Structures are given as structure tokens and as C-alpha cells.
Amino acid sequence: MTMERRQNYPYWFLLPAFAVFALLYLTPTLTGLYYSFTDWNINKKTIDFVGLENFRSLFSDRKMVAALWHTLIYAFAVTVIRNSVGLGMALVLNVKMRFRNLFRTVFFLPYMISPLIIGYLFTAIYHPANGLLNMGLKGAGLGVFAVDWLNDPRFALFSAIMVDVWRTSGFAMVIYLAGLQMIPGELYESASLDGARFTQTFRHIMFPLIAPSLTINLVLSLIGTMKVFVMILVLTNGGPGYTTEVINTYIMTEFSLGLYGLGTAANLVLTALIVLLGFPVLILLRKREVAL
Numbered sequence: 001m002t003m004e005r006r007q008n009y010p011y012w013f014l015l016p017a018f019a020v021f022a023l024l025y026l027t028p029t030l031t032g033l034y035y036s037f038t039d040w041n042i043n044k045k046t047i048d049f050v051g052l053e054n055f056r057s058l059f060s061d062r063k064m065v066a067a068l069w070h071t072l073i074y075a076f077a078v079t080v081i082r083n084s085v086g087l088g089m090a091l092v093l094n095v096k097m098r099f100r101n102l103f104r105t106v107f108f109l110p111y112m113i114s115p116l117i118i119g120y121l122f123t124a125i126y127h128p129a130n131g132l133l134n135m136g137l138k139g140a141g142l143g144v145f146a147v148d149w150l151n152d153p154r155f156a157l158f159s160a161i162m163v164d165v166w167r168t169s170g171f172a173m174v175i176y177l178a179g180l181q182m183i184p185g186e187l188y189e190s191a192s193l194d195g196a197r198f199t200q201t202f203r204h205i206m207f208p209l210i211a212p213s214l215t216i217n218l219v220l221s222l223i224g225t226m227k228v229f230v231m232i233l234v235l236t237n238g239g240p241g242y243t244t245e246v247i248n249t250y251i252m253t254e255f256s257l258g259l260y261g262l263g264t265a266a267n268l269v270l271t272a273l274i275v276l277l278g279f280p281v282l283i284l285l286r287k288r289e290v291a292l
Contacts, residue, residue, distance in 0.1 A: 134146035187205050
């Protein structure tokens with residue numbers, strides 16, 4: 001075997017994996033990219049290229065524009081609240097205390113449950129008449145705050161956001177805990193000897209050293225929540241009206257109507273949105289890690 005063949009020999013082992021990747025990812029992606037510029041729908045026998053017409057239709061559709069805004073609101077709200085709650089739980093459960101491992105397990109468990117099951121569970125909890133939340137409020141003498149959480153346009157999106165926060169905060173907590181436990185104990189001892197308060201220790205020791213954990217949590221949360229589908233579908237199905245419509249439920253509606261070209265174009269918009277928001281956030285947080 002020649003030297004050149006020996007050098008290229010390992011690349012042959014990549015061919016099966018690349019073939020599967022090309023078949024299951026590259027081909028559908030490129031095909032979908034093409035169909036997003038066509039008028040492919042169930043009512044036509046032919047598929048014609050229409051250029052940017054699908055995108056003009058999308059951004060002139062009030063429902064799509066609302067879905068875009070709701071997706072952004074949902075993503076940023078869940079990301080901020082989830083990371084705040086997760087970091088708070090991690091700080092509490094990072095200290096020595098009784099049943100610490102039990103609490104960690106309990107807080108992480110919701111993330112292990114299917115979003116579909118959680119959606120149906122909270123549909124019952126949010127029920128306006130006999131749901132656990134309203135019954136608890138009325139029992140505590142706070143009946144004035146008992147509302148129809150999923151059918152009132154003022155509260156429906158907020159209610160879905162809080163369910164996702166409850167489900168995923170434990171995942172953020174685990175990543176923050178991993179970062180906190182990587183901090184050498186000597187740094188805490190030095191801070192204690194210097195008389196540093198907890199806030200000073202957190203600001204100057206903990207927060208800079210858990211920067212990689214913050215980056216992972218923020219990027220994963222932002223990307224994951226922009227792709228939200230199951231939670232909204234089960235809780236509200238985009239309603240009432242389209243006050244909780246997100247891009248993925250909009251795409252589902254278009255495909256169910258047989259408007260495949262338009263639905264594929266909406267999917268491309270979502271992909272572009274994730275890339276345009278995800279990469280700058282990742283680069284910014286990476287630079288912050290270096291600065292700290």
C-alpha cells in the first residue's frame with residue numbers, strides 16, 4: 001500500500017456515516033429549501049417555481065407575524081426565567097444540607113417527563129372550574145386571581161411559558177451545579193478569610209467561573225424554545241384565536257391544509273431565525289468567557 005493510500009485509508013471509514021447523514025439530513029434539507037420557493041400544494045398537479053412569493057405571503061399574513069412575535073417572546077421569557085430559577089436552585093443545593101441529593105433529583109425529574117404528558121397534566125391543573133391552581137387560590141382566599149388560564153388571551157401565553165419553566169429549570173440547575181462543583185474550595189476559603197460576603201463571592205468567584213455553564217444553558221434554552229411545538233399544541237393549540245400561535249404550530253396548520261410550499265417556507269424562516277439569533281449569542285458569550 002502506497003503512502004498516499006495509507007493517509008487516505010481512515011477517510012473510507014467515514015463514508016457510511018456520511019452516506020447516512022446525506023440521506024437523512026442533507027437531502028431533505030436541500031429538497032425543502034427548493035420547495036420553499038414553489039407553489040407546491042394539494043390542489044395543484046404541478047409544482048411551479050414562484051421565487052419569493054411564499055415569503056411575501058408569510059410576512060403579509062397577520063397570523064404568521066403574530067406567530068413570529070409569540071415565538072420570540074416565548075423563547076426569551078423561558079430562557080431568562082428558566083436560567084434565573086435554575087441558577088438559584090443550584091446555589092441553594094450546592095451547599096451541604098440534609099436531603100440535598102433528594103432535592104436535586106426531585107427538581108430534575110420534570111425534565112425527564114415527556115412534554116406531551118406535562119401538557120395534559122397542566123391542562124387539568126389550569127382548568128378554570130376544578131383545576132388545582134384555581135381551587136388552591138380560592139381556598140387561600142385569593143379567588144379574585146382565579147382566571148381561565150388557557151382560554152383568556154391575557155394569560156394563555158404566560159401560562160404556557162410557566163409550564164415550560166417548571167419543566168426545564170431542573171436541567172439548567174444540573175448544568176450550573178456541574179460548573180459550581182468545578183470551582184476549587186480554596187477560593188471559597190480565601191474569600192471567607194478576607195471577610196467577603198456571599199454576594200461578593202458570587203460576583204467575583206462563582207459567576208466568572210461558571211461562564212461556560214451559562215453559555216451552554218443560554219444557547220440550548222434559546223434554540224430549544226424557539227422550536228417549541230408540543231407544549232403549545234397540547235395546552236392551547238395556538239388559541240384562543242391565535243394569541244399563542246408559534247411558528248411550529250403555524251407550519252403544522254399550513255401542512256394540514258395541504259399548502260406544502262408555504263409550510264416549508266415558514267420552516268425556512270424558523271431555521272433562519274434560530275441561526276440569526278443562536279450564533280451571535282454563542283459568539284458573544286464565548287467572548288465573555290475569555291474576558292472573564
